[in-house]
Amino acid sequence: MTRTRTHEASPETFQALVALDNRLKKSLGPVLYDLVKLRASQLNGCAYCVDMHATDLERRGTPSRKLHGVAAWQESPFFDETERVALAFTERLTGGIDAVDDELWDEAGRLLGEERRADLVVAVGTITTWNMTGITTHLQPEGSLVPA
Numbered sequence: 001m002t003r004t005r006t007h008e009a010s011p012e013t014f015q016a017l018v019a020l021d022n023r024l025k026k027s028l029g030p031v032l033y034d035l036v037k038l039r040a041s042q043l044n045g046c047a048y049c050v051d052m053h054a055t056d057l058e059r060r061g062t063p064s065r066k067l068h069g070v071a072a073w074q075e076s077p078f079f080d081e082t083e084r085v086a087l088a089f090t091e092r093l094t095g096g097i098d099a100v101d102d103e104l105w106d107e108a109g110r111l112l113g114e115e116r117r118a119d120l121v122v123a124v125g126t127i128t129t130w131n132m133t134g135i136t137t138h139l140q141p142e143g144s145l146v147p148a
Helices: 011-028 030-044 047-059 064-072 081-095 102-136
Strands: none
Touching (some): 030 047, 030 081, 047 064, 047 102
């Protein structure tokens, strides 16, 4: 069964999400924002979004070792202090609305500042919304690598 995609069923809502996405990319920076979107999409199980954000990071010149390391970022040497706090924040917030403890909250504020930390909270919620949209409407990455 084919499901109507959000941009077709509700173009105004879709455009509002795109505008929010663009604002968050400007605030957090395209690479950090895509790392957040990639990790949340992995946790939420959205294959379409995982593929999209990994591809976006590749296009921005992110080394493949770093892309592969996102799934195990805590053990990986490829992430700086700011990326680590953003990924930790993403994991905690994706895992539960009240999962960000005071220590992580303070560390994110120290590294990102008040505005970018607030935008990080919204960013995790926004990618989760995109993930729900992709999964619910059965979006799949283009071009299967599995032989027919």
